[in-house]
Amino acid sequence: xxxxxxxxxxxxxxxxxxxxxxxxxxxxxxxxxxxAISRHVRALEAExxxxxxxxTGRGVELTEVGRSxxxxxTKSFDLLASAVSxxxxxxxxxxxxxxxxxxxxxxxxxxxxxxxxTAQNPNIDIVLDATPRxxxxxxxxxxxxxxxxxxxxxxMDSKTLALSELTLVCSPQFLRDNPMSAAADLAGGxxxxxxxxxxxxxxLSAAGVAxxxxxxxxxxxxxxxxxxxxxxxxxxxxxxxxAGDALIGGRLVRPLDITATRFGYYLVRRSGAKISDTSGxxxxxxxxxxxxxxxxxxxxxxxxxxxxRKTGKTKTASRSRSRQPA
Numbered sequence: 001x002x003x004x005x006x007x008x009x010x011x012x013x014x015x016x017x018x019x020x021x022x023x024x025x026x027x028x029x030x031x032x033x034x035x036a037i038s039r040h041v042r043a044l045e046a047e048x049x050x051x052x053x054x055x056t057g058r059g060v061e062l063t064e065v066g067r068s069x070x071x072x073x074t075k076s077f078d079l080l081a082s083a084v085s086x087x088x089x090x091x092x093x094x095x096x097x098x099x100x101x102x103x104x105x106x107x108x109x110x111x112x113x114x115x116x117x118t119a120q121n122p123n124i125d126i127v128l129d130a131t132p133r134x135x136x137x138x139x140x141x142x143x144x145x146x147x148x149x150x151x152x153x154x155x156m157d158s159k160t161l162a163l164s165e166l167t168l169v170c171s172p173q174f175l176r177d178n179p180m181s182a183a184a185d186l187a188g189g190x191x192x193x194x195x196x197x198x199x200x201x202x203x204l205s206a207a208g209v210a211x212x213x214x215x216x217x218x219x220x221x222x223x224x225x226x227x228x229x230x231x232x233x234x235x236x237x238x239x240x241x242x243a244g245d246a247l248i249g250g251r252l253v254r255p256l257d258i259t260a261t262r263f264g265y266y267l268v269r270r271s272g273a274k275i276s277d278t279s280g281x282x283x284x285x286x287x288x289x290x291x292x293x294x295x296x297x298x299x300x301x302x303x304x305x306x307x308x309r310k311t312g313k314t315k316t317a318s319r320s321r322s323r324q325p326a
Contacts, residue, residue, distance in 0.1 A: 006047050011073055013040035014052060018062055018070030095278045098127045101146040104222030105265055106130035109241050109293075110146070117285050124278055137270040143279050145268040156268045159283075161290055163264040164239040166203045169252040171232040180255050183207035190234035193219040199262050203237055206260035226252075241265060244297045 005011075013036070016026035023037045030037075045052050052066035062070060101110060106128060114126060129135070135142050138155070151158050168186075170178075178189065186209070193200065193215050204210045217234055226243055229236035230251050236243075238252075246252040267283060269275075275283070 006044055007040075010040040010043050010047075012077070013037045014044050014066075015070060015073040015077060017041060017053075017060075018066060019074055021059075023060065093123070095124050096127060097124055097278045097282055098129070098141055098143045099146065099282070100129045100131055100135045100142055100144075102148040102222075102265065103130040103132055104226075104242050105146055105148065107223040108226060108243075108245070112245065113289055116289065117282065120285065121281055124281065126282070137268075137273075143269070143276070144282065147266050147268050149263050149266070151264060151266050153268060155271050157271050157273070158266040158268045161265040161267050161286065162241060162294060163261050164199075164241070166199055166237055166239050166260045166262055167243070167254050168203070168235055168256050168258065169226075169229050169238050169243050169247065169254055170235045171230055171251070172253050174229075174232045174234070175253055175255050183209045183256060183258060184212065186213045186235065191215045191217045192225050192228050192234045192236040193217055194222055194225050194237065199237055199260075202262040203258070203260040207256070207258045240294065240297055244293065248297060248300045 013026060013030060013032070016029050017023050017037055020026050020029065023034050023041075027034045027037045041052060048065070048069075050065050051063050052069065053060040054063055107130065110128070114128070117126065118124075129142075134147075134153070135145060137145070145156075146161065147153070147158070148164065151160065180186070180189075183204070191200075197215075200215045201210070204213055204215075218228070220228055222242065225236045226238060226246060228234065229238070229243075230246055235255070240247075243252055247254065267286065269279070
């Protein structure tokens with residue numbers, strides 16, 4: 001049922017005049033004119049068809065009806081003010097969000113951008129645990145997880161963040177010193193490996209050299225693979241999340257335009273878990289940030305030329321952890 005109430009400003013004016021026993025003081029408190037207070041009081045008297053104040057030579061005094069109404073209005077406005085104050089304190093209260101993440105995703109993509117989330121959500125404190133293990137949400141205090149793998153985990157709801165598009169990367173200087181024009185040129189080359197062997201298998205198959213090129217070289221954790229590649233220590237296999245910022249910044253290049261999709265990044269939560277305002281805010285920010293990043297990454301993948309120091313020939317290249325699939 002709709003509430004039928006007199007104008008709120010009229011009620012506020014009457015309550016202030018009754019509480020302060022003065023139209024002038026009520027006008028000062030509400031920052032309006034004396035005439036405005038008088039007009040509001042007359043409007044209420046017309047609404048209720050009864051006087052609320054008695055005009056005397058000394059000023060105004062409340063009638064019996066006026067005293068009763070003023071008493072109830074003061075209680076009501078006090079309750080309203082208390083509720084608003086309590087809500088304001090609650091909205092300013094700091095909130096905590098526990099997030100677990102694939103280490104490579106955290107180190108190479110999330111952490112450099114986390115300040116933007118904090119700036120937009122100053123009352124939310126992120127607690128980030130970068131770990132390759134599958135955290136048990138039922139036993140540990142975790143709100144959300146970012147996992148790398150196939151997307152299906154028992155007892156978990158998952159949402160795709162980005163598919164893992166694998167591509168070959170190296171430093172610009174390494175490509176100058178080791179020019180290549182086809183995947184077969186990798187044979188005998190220094191290939192930086194990661195512990196997820198399925199990734200190399202998928203890429204070599206997509207390149208048509210499965211069984212012809214056998215990865216050999218140091219085996220490193222996910223984010224260390226990128227560091228080694230940037231340092232010119234060999235060719236590495238990485239996806240757009242791991243290598244995106246380095247490709248966009250020119251610290252890495254793609255010697256071959258061959259990609260393979262294997263696994264992906266997923267946002268996970270316990271099945272049936274309620275989406276809180278805090279986790280919802282992080283999820284919305286993460287989706288927007290990833291969408292912007294992937295669009296920028298795609299637009300920056302233009303072809304640049306790198307000249308081989310050994311041959312003088314020009315080679316085109318597009319600039320652009322221990323982990324196992326969970």
